[in-house]
Amino acid sequence: MSQTLPRIAPLDPPYAPDIAAQFDRIMRGAPPLMLFRVVAGSARAWEKFTAGGLLDRGPLSLREREIVIDRTCARTGCEYEWGVHVTTFAGAARLTEEQVRATVTGAADAECWSAAEQALIAAVDALHERATLGDAEFAALAAHYDEAQIFEIILLCGFYRTVSYLANGLALPLEEKGARFPQ
Template identity: 80%
Template sequence: MSRIAPLEPPYDPAIQGQFDRIMRGAPPLVLFRVVAGQPRAWEKFRAGSLLDRGPLSLREREIVIDRTCALTACEYEWGVHVATFAGLAQLTDAQVRATVHGAADAPCWSEGEKSLIAAVDALHVSATLNDAEFTALSAHYDDAQIFEIILLCGFYRTVSYLANALDLPLEEKAARFPTSAK
């Protein structure tokens, strides 16, 4: 059970409508139910506007999210994203595993994806990109995409803080961290 109790149905109609838009008819995640119980936090969370696609492909977006969640040891959010989007993003089992256990230069990634993962790693460790990391990223991504990468890292770091600190129970249908790099 979460350290802060999630909302239970029936939900206020406005909240139900928001859940329906985000979840497209599926039951709301525990994370959403917990955050929605705090109106100011819920408004700020939704105002982040990073729950949409943005200028990155689904694959690129999921690589950023999965790697960020893995680096923050957030099995909750990593598992939700892998279960929901890894197949749609055409991430192989080796690539999914590499988001948790692989180096940025793992051979399963394209050159652009390697620069993407290296940027996520750098932002996680130092909260910045050095000139070489930014140049490598710029070789594959335009300004709007670079902004999105940075914003996604920050947003999903916040999501990881919430899920980890509130000790959210893992979603039943979510993936689990792989035990080794294989």
């Protein structure tokens, strides 16, 4: 039986004006995600959470960013955040159905990825499994990405591992329109 409410109650509308403005900015007028409604219930958590956001125009392409986020969320078993990102960004990132599926079930060297994308996925896997990059994994990244991009990759892995801890630990119900892990 799936849970319909998270372990910590979300904010309900009407939201305080400052929170409503932040939700509108982040969601561009769409209803706020359950994750945001729950975290925003703690002023300190919300402040720290929003300060750590990495969805701005950083040194990675949208496609590269989403591969890192999707793989990180898949490796942490966070169907909630994986589903939100796949639904929201997979099309714009030009991820095929095979690639979306491979973020959950594929090996880092799956043929659906370019060599640079394989290096991204291998880095995510290494950080997930060992919390570090071996020399070979770092060299593979460095062959395709500059230092600013490598920092971004590591930061994305860490931030979305934290997001996954929040979503999983608070037992957030899956978003109605969010994608589901492939079976």
